Amino acid sequence: MLVKIYGSAIHGVSAQTITIEVNVDTKGVGYHLVGLPDNAIKESSYRISAALKNVGYKIPGKKITINMAPADLRKEGAAYDLSIALGILIASDQIKTEKVHDYIIMGELSLDGSLQPIKGVLPIAIQAKEEGFKGIILPVQNTREAAIVTNFDVYAAENIKQVIEFFNEDKPLEKVIIDAQKEFRDKINDFPFDFSEVKGQETAKRAMEVAAAGGHNIILIGPPGSGKTMLAKRVPSILPPLTLKEALETTKIHSVAGKMGANTSLMTTRPFRNPHHTISDVALVGGGSYPQPGEISLAHNGVLFLDEMPEFKRTVLEVMRQPLEDREVTISRARFSVNYPSSFMLVASMNPSPSGYFPDDPNNTSSGFEMQRYMNKLSGPLLDRIDIHIEVQKVEFEQLSTRRKGEKSEDIRQRVLQAREIQQERYEDLKISYNAQMGSREIEKYCALDQASFDLIKVAMEKLNLSARAYDRILKVARTIADLENSETVKSDHISEAIQYRSLDREFWNV
Template sequence: MLAKTYGSAVYGVDAHIITIEVNVSTGTKFFMVGLPDSAVKESEHRVESALKQNGFSMPRQKVIVNLAPADIKKEGSSYDLPIAIGILAASAQIDVPNLEEYLIMGELALDGSIRPIKGALPIAIEARKKGFKGLILPKENASEAAIVDNLQVLGADNLLQAVRHLTGFELIEPLEYDTRDMFQTHINEYEADFANVQGQENIKRSLEIAAAGGHNVIMIGPPGAGKTMLAKRLPSILPPLSLQESLETTKIHSVAGHLKEHASLIASRPFRAPHHTISDVALVGGGGIPQPGEISLANNGVLFLDELPEFKRAVLEVMRQPLEERKVTISRAKISIDFPANFMLIASMNPCPCGYYNHPEKECVCAPGVVQKYLNKVSGPLLDRIDLHVEVTPVSFDQLSADRKTESSEEIRKRVIEARLIQEERFKDQPEIYNNAMMNSQMVKSMCQINQAGKALLKTAMEKLGLSARAYDRILKVSRTIADLAGKEDIQIEHLAEAIQYRSLDRDGWAS
């Protein structure tokens, strides 16, 4: 007898439907065909044990399991459950008239309990798209999948529970999730606030600009100047995630298997701060079964690289392309997979090994040439891709001890949100663009126009600072954001001038 169940394979952040055909006929052997990897092949043993432990049996006949389409590689152990149910149906141990209305995924333990899977959210999205009525999956992954509406999300603890639901013996209550108010509850939940940073008004200003337009920032300054402290407060002034952004980000974390048990939508922007010993695969993604790296986990949020020159140069270089394209492409023999990597980079560094180069009071003790060499650890093309270069000097003891009340993150965030609303309006015909930093050259030309005086200023700056064409576009985007923060329709000369001053590391004069 032939039975059909449906499962799913996840590539990158998208799921594809896999048909599992089980045929039981006269003979004796078990065959699995359709490009399964070794973990899928071992399914036979897990399934056999799980069936036995729950009062069923593996048919003592010829069993053929075909996973289709054959050209998609099936990986991992999460096909156990649809295979087991297919075998039960094909050997007439259960009778499920509407089996084809369900997409089923889950790994079986030997006793028949169901273990969590990766990628439940993309699987649920695809299941709804293809018109399935229900999705049976591990209970731990149910809340992740329940974001998707018009789909019965059925979390099962074990094989028996899934079987009882399918045969109509005892129904599982579908999990429903209301996304309406979850974004409200997360706002204002920050441990660190700009209110307890004394002084540093210019740095706060540059971080406000960065947050408002989604720009990349590098902070350069001596030890103890407050770089790490300032960077850690960036999340507190970021605009809230839109539902669209949240779905994109949650999908990536779902694929990476990073969502906490019973977690659903990611409601606040990710802030990823990998250590400088990170490998290039962990940073940009990759591996045998391609997994998203830190830059993708930071999608629609922030990637913080503290002490930038300490990262291996090769690791930093692999970031160049994704920084430009806002996605990372991982190529494998048969397919290539894209992971979104639309993140805002915030980096920090000391100006030299001793840390005191250019310090107002302390003397730099580095040998000549060492300063330049230190800076060179971060390549020009990478610095080019960073919109705002800010020099952080420590605040004086008097200022530190004054303990004056300074502006809170909430007040700054209000202005950031205002500026984002202007951008939302600007990009309403470009649904894939969320902020000024994401504009391409074409859009910069049409949306960042400057007058004659502005052009003259920019020309002088380009020549004097030796700026690249990329830096030119970045200056225009940053000026656009500065004008948005000021609520001005046109980019004015002072907006441009402020943007130019954030290119200090391009200057040939730095450290020479």
């Protein structure tokens, strides 16, 4: 008897429906699995055999042929265990049902028949609804994530026996329903850190506000203990809240990477990713034998924080250059290529020297040669892609000991939101949303300079020997500063402040 059951495969951040054809032939004995399965799927026969035996069923001693179509698409992972097991039971007349074709069925089997969670549930559910399936049957840990998809039946199962009873119409499965809009609204302002906890550092806070308002990349330069990491961790609290569309985009990426918790249905706050400096280039940008999203994609619509940036391997940093410009990363293989979105705000930090205290090192332990070698770990083209370079000074005792709270993140966020609203209105007919995404055409149109501003930036270009990319970055930052002041034009004081945010271009650092 031939039976068709439907599963799904992940390709990038989208899903493709897989038809699992199971044929049980009364003549002959054997178990044949075809259709480009990986080793985890090939091993499924052992898990399925033990699971079925432990819930009172068995794999028949007949010739079983299983084809996973389309046969030229590689399938991977143990998520097909449940669908293959049900196909065998139906094809061998141990289950009699006509409604199995209405559902996408996915889940990994344990030897006792219980179901383990799988990756990529949200894109699978979205694709299943688009293709007209009635619903999806999943391990209970994955159902809240899939239930984000409205007007679509999501059923939770703890073990394969419950699924068998559902198709035998002995006992219904639990249908999971959540109010995605309510969950989104309830948790949209849930932040663990607040800028009011930061003592002093008013200049750095202002730079952070400008960076958040325009979506600009920023690097913090300062001695150990000056608060660089503390400032960076609070950036998400002043960024505009995620839209529902952005939340779904972000959730899809985390779902594919298997980063969603069992009780999490939707990403409601912007992600903050903080990889260690020992990370590899593949782990940062994504890839592998079976491509997975890297840290820059997990930071999509959020913040990527690189603490002690010069300690990262140079090859790791250099692979970020193209994603920083294009806001997506393409991973190519011989037979296919995968695109992952990577529109993130880069926040980096570094010490000013190997000792950490240049130029105020009391023991003068950093020689000019050591300084040059340390600074050379960051290439010019990479620094050009960072809009704001800000020095973070050591916090004095009087500031540390004060009981007065700083400005709250909520107040800063309101100013950022007002600036972003101006930008969204300005770019409503374009494919960009904020100033950091401007191209040369938009810069020419929206960053027109008066004579005083022109003379000022000309002097800065000549004195600091800035590149054309740095020139564009200054104009973008100046446009954001103007938006924060609700100014229609870019003025000389906006240009002056933007130039001050190019610390690493000054002669002071070129020792």
